[in-house]
Amino acid sequence: MRSWCLLLALALWPAAPAGAQLSISAQANKTQVPLDDQVVLAVTITGIQSSLPDPQLPTLQNFSVYSSGRNQSISFVNGQISSSVIHTFVLIPRVVGTAIIPSITVSAGGATARTEPIVIQVVHQAEPAGQAPAVQAHPTQTPTPRPAVTSRQTARPSGSAAAAPDVFVTMELDKSKAFVNEQMTLSVQFHTAVSLLGNPQYVPPQLEGFLAEDMPPLRHYNETRNGRNYFVTEIKTALFPLRTGRLTIGTATVHCQVQQQTNVDPFSPDFFERFFSQGLMTAQTRTLSSQPLRLEVTALPDAGKPIDFSGAVGHFSLAAATDKSRTKVGDAVNLTLTIQGTGNLKAIAEPAMPSLPSWRVFDPVTSVNLQKKGDLVQGSKIIRTVLVPRVSGDLAIPPVSLSYFDPTRNDYVRLRTQPLTVSVAPGEPNAVPTIGYIAPSAASAQGIIRVNEDLAFLKVRPRRTMFTRCLEAIAAAGLIHILPFAFFLWALALNAYRGRLSANPQGARFRGALKAAAARIRQAHDAGDAQEAAALMAEALTGYLAGKLGEPTAGLTMRRAQELLQKRQPQASQESIELIRSVWEDLDLSRFAPAAAATQNAEAVETLSQKLLLLLEVLEKELKR
Amino acid sequence: MNFAWLAVFLALAPVLPAVATPGPVTDPEGLRFYSQGNYQAAVQLYRQALRGDPRNADLHYNLGNALFKSGQTGRAISSFQRAFDIRPRDADIRQNLDFALRRAGEELAPTGVPPLLFFTFHLLSERELAALHWLACWLLLVLAGLYLWKESLRPRLLSGTLAAGVLWSAFGAWWLAVRSGVSQQRGVIVATSAEIRSGPGENFNVSFTAPEGRRLQIFSQEGDWLEIGVLKEGIKGWIPAAAIDPI
Numbered sequence: 001m002r003s004w005c006l007l008l009a010l011a012l013w014p015a016a017p018a019g020a021q022l023s024i025s026a027q028a029n030k031t032q033v034p035l036d037d038q039v040v041l042a043v044t045i046t047g048i049q050s051s052l053p054d055p056q057l058p059t060l061q062n063f064s065v066y067s068s069g070r071n072q073s074i075s076f077v078n079g080q081i082s083s084s085v086i087h088t089f090v091l092i093p094r095v096v097g098t099a100i101i102p103s104i105t106v107s108a109g110g111a112t113a114r115t116e117p118i119v120i121q122v123v124h125q126a127e128p129a130g131q132a133p134a135v136q137a138h139p140t141q142t143p144t145p146r147p148a149v150t151s152r153q154t155a156r157p158s159g160s161a162a163a164a165p166d167v168f169v170t171m172e173l174d175k176s177k178a179f180v181n182e183q184m185t186l187s188v189q190f191h192t193a194v195s196l197l198g199n200p201q202y203v204p205p206q207l208e209g210f211l212a213e214d215m216p217p218l219r220h221y222n223e224t225r226n227g228r229n230y231f232v233t234e235i236k237t238a239l240f241p242l243r244t245g246r247l248t249i250g251t252a253t254v255h256c257q258v259q260q261q262t263n264v265d266p267f268s269p270d271f272f273e274r275f276f277s278q279g280l281m282t283a284q285t286r287t288l289s290s291q292p293l294r295l296e297v298t299a300l301p302d303a304g305k306p307i308d309f310s311g312a313v314g315h316f317s318l319a320a321a322t323d324k325s326r327t328k329v330g331d332a333v334n335l336t337l338t339i340q341g342t343g344n345l346k347a348i349a350e351p352a353m354p355s356l357p358s359w360r361v362f363d364p365v366t367s368v369n370l371q372k373k374g375d376l377v378q379g380s381k382i383i384r385t386v387l388v389p390r391v392s393g394d395l396a397i398p399p400v401s402l403s404y405f406d407p408t409r410n411d412y413v414r415l416r417t418q419p420l421t422v423s424v425a426p427g428e429p430n431a432v433p434t435i436g437y438i439a440p441s442a443a444s445a446q447g448i449i450r451v452n453e454d455l456a457f458l459k460v461r462p463r464r465t466m467f468t469r470c471l472e473a474i475a476a477a478g479l480i481h482i483l484p485f486a487f488f489l490w491a492l493a494l495n496a497y498r499g500r501l502s503a504n505p506q507g508a509r510f511r512g513a514l515k516a517a518a519a520r521i522r523q524a525h526d527a528g529d530a531q532e533a534a535a536l537m538a539e540a541l542t543g544y545l546a547g548k549l550g551e552p553t554a555g556l557t558m559r560r561a562q563e564l565l566q567k568r569q570p571q572a573s574q575e576s577i578e579l580i581r582s583v584w585e586d587l588d589l590s591r592f593a594p595a596a597a598a599t600q601n602a603e604a605v606e607t608l609s610q611k612l613l614l615l616l617e618v619l620e621k622e623l624k625r
Numbered sequence: 626m627n628f629a630w631l632a633v634f635l636a637l638a639p640v641l642p643a644v645a646t647p648g649p650v651t652d653p654e655g656l657r658f659y660s661q662g663n664y665q666a667a668v669q670l671y672r673q674a675l676r677g678d679p680r681n682a683d684l685h686y687n688l689g690n691a692l693f694k695s696g697q698t699g700r701a702i703s704s705f706q707r708a709f710d711i712r713p714r715d716a717d718i719r720q721n722l723d724f725a726l727r728r729a730g731e732e733l734a735p736t737g738v739p740p741l742l743f744f745t746f747h748l749l750s751e752r753e754l755a756a757l758h759w760l761a762c763w764l765l766l767v768l769a770g771l772y773l774w775k776e777s778l779r780p781r782l783l784s785g786t787l788a789a790g791v792l793w794s795a796f797g798a799w800w801l802a803v804r805s806g807v808s809q810q811r812g813v814i815v816a817t818s819a820e821i822r823s824g825p826g827e828n829f830n831v832s833f834t835a836p837e838g839r840r841l842q843i844f845s846q847e848g849d850w851l852e853i854g855v856l857k858e859g860i861k862g863w864i865p866a867a868a869i870d871p872i
């Protein structure tokens with residue numbers, strides 16, 4: 001049940017009504033400000049989602065508004081995510097008097113939150129006393145020192161035919177050559193030697209191919225040109241070229257109205273004209289433009305470019321830190337990477353995170369805090385990443401690296417953070433992690449995650465299967481392999497022998513005569529009585545002689561056998577033939593006159609068989625085929 | 626057909642006692658050394674055990690683990706390879722050999738060879754294939770012998786004899802193929818970064834270097850120098866014999 005509730009909560013978490021817990025507040029660093037100063041307005045938005053909407057700033061007619069950065073922080077408390085973003089604006093007052101910053105609103109999920117209005121009192125410049133408003137210059141103002149610049153490129157005022165015009169606009173760059181993404185500062189100066197009527201309207205130049213960053217506040221100072229005092233209002237903009245080649249900055253334009261005294265002839269005969277026109281001033285509308293500027297943007301050198309270089313140009317430092325050094329499995333740790341320095345911080349890509357298989361890594365949240373001091377865009381970019389340990393132990397966070405190009409050194413620089421270690425204790429069983437959506441039930445839905453790759457452990461218990469052991473024993477059998485071969489060879493020989501026998505029956509009979517006779521003699525030993533034994537032995541003798549002589553067994557008599565032996569086997573000795581007769585007669589006597597033969601016992605049978613075997617042995621030696 | 630089974634049983638009878646022999650006894654001391662991180666002591670222990678049982682895949686595997694943990698990747702690969710040759714189906718042995726080889730820029734299944742084909746080819750060890758080859762050979766000989774001996778059984782024995790012939794040919798070819806790889810002289814580089822020269826001596830130029838753990842084929846020896854070929858890249862050269870652990 002608990003896991004179901006958790007899953008439901010997880011499912012609904014992203015769609016939770018963000019507006020329900022969305023809040024906004026605004027704070028100005030001062031409520032009274034001189035005309036030549038600035039107000040820093042911090043607008044804080046908080047909510048329970050990582051991605052918060054931007055505030056809707058109302059129209060502020062009494063101020064020039066410049067964005068000065070955005071700083072986001074994210075935190076996890078008791079499994080709840082909360083986020084806050086601080087938007088910083090620089091407000092430059094335009095006119096003296098009471099200025100009201102109306103409610104600033106923010107909307108999300110159908111809900112709207114708003115701030116209380118803020119009242120700002122804009123007063124005249126504190127020093128020197130009685131200084132004129134910025135755009136209504138007074139020629140006697142004390143000159144303000146200008147920031148030092150090098151290798152400036154200046155665009156002269158267009159249409160300045162007169163040697164010392166009343167009003168004109170100039171535009172200049174602090175350098176004529178730059179690398180891609182290197183900061184350069186564009187200054188637009190509005191020179192006035194006469195009083196202006198109303199606020200002039202400034203139209204910034206076309207900045208195609210650049211990323212522009214306002215550099216508030218406006219600066220005011222006096223300058224003498226061609227023997228004439230001018231009150232100068234200067235607007236600075238930081239430019240970051242986006243591409244190589246020859247780039248053009250368009251013309252800066254100012255629309256203004258200048259006071260012009262009515263040109264009346266003092267010797268005019270018309271008395272009324274002379275009388276009413278004394279001290280009468282008329283307004284003249286002027287459109288002033290600067291000359292466009294051209295500059296050369298060069299590509300960054302390929303030599304020595306680090307593999308992880310992603311286009312950062314400037315001068316930076318990199319630091320990494322975790323908000324805790326001890327945690328538990330499943331509890332979140334915030335890893336904060338801080339990039340600090342001068343350059344286009346907004347355009348710096350987040351450094352590649354090293355492989356962290358022991359951690360669950362969430363998408364980083366980035367915040368940029370810009371400070372525009374000394375004509376340089378500087379500040380910090382903070383990248384916060386939530387890490388949740390998957391396993392216990394001392395888990396290392398390897399160094400994170402960032403490469404950038406330093407235009408002052410004309411070389412690449414590679415920064416590396418120090419490696420960090422977080423001691424992670426095992427999580428408690430069934431404990432809900434600080435981030436709810438990595439509960440075990442949800443984690444199991446992600447499948448198996450390989451955290452680390454290592455050797456498989458030792459083989460503690462041998463696991464040799466019977467199959468393997470049998471086969472290894474057979475492979476090591478050695479001489480046993482001979483047995484099947486021997487059997488096969490025997491069968492082969494037997495088959496060949498049988499073949500030969502079937503090809504020559506007479507010869508087979510001749511060769512097998514002794515074997516057949518021996519078999520009969522063995523049978524005779526097992527016979528029941530002497531008479532039967534004698535009959536078997538007689539068959540053995542007759543069969544043997546028939547086989548040797550190639551005659552049928554039936555009808556072979558002793559006389560016939562003797563005759564054939566003498567005729568066909570002349571090498572047979574007379575003693576052998578006589579022995580045949582003797583044995584034959586003994587056998588006949590035992591068969592047909594057992595009483596007379598006195599062969600009634602086993603000993604007599606044995607004696608007879610020995611005699612027969614002796615005869616066969618002799619004949620086997622003498623008879624040749 | 627009963628004669629055939631009888632013949633097989635009779636043929637196997639002498640080797641049955643060997644089948645019943647149990648495996649090596651578990652070594653708690655090696656486990657203790659390894660678990661405590663005393664890898665050198667574990668290495669000594671496993672090496673000593675292997676002297677008495679050189680074909681024990683478990684001991685080679687455990688020795689490989691201890692060597693790897695003690696930082697000797699090359700010798701670890703050599704041990705894992707020996708264990709793999711003896712018992713190629715073992716998942717742990719495959720995993721550790723592959724893990725160690727990847728440290729040396731190699732993989733167990735060579736590049737370009739489908740893993741399924743590689744592991745099918747190495748499903749059985751050389752010994753197992755030899756045994757299956759002999760079993761098929763025995764079966765063939767016994768059935769063929771019976772075929773010759775008993776004329777009355779010939780119609781029933783014919784198909785079995787032919788099948789045994791096919792099995793014998795298949796296992797024989799497989800065995801020879803695996804044996805041709807195993808019987809070659811092989812080695813593993815154990816030097817941190819071995820210099821491979823164009824000839825057998827320091828006076829020859831270094832042709833290339835190879836990392837520790839790279840598997841080699843040894844072709845010949847000239848004094849203290851071995852002529853080798855790197856299996857993966859297919860290049861040849863000469864290397865001091867001391868820089869190689871023969872498999």
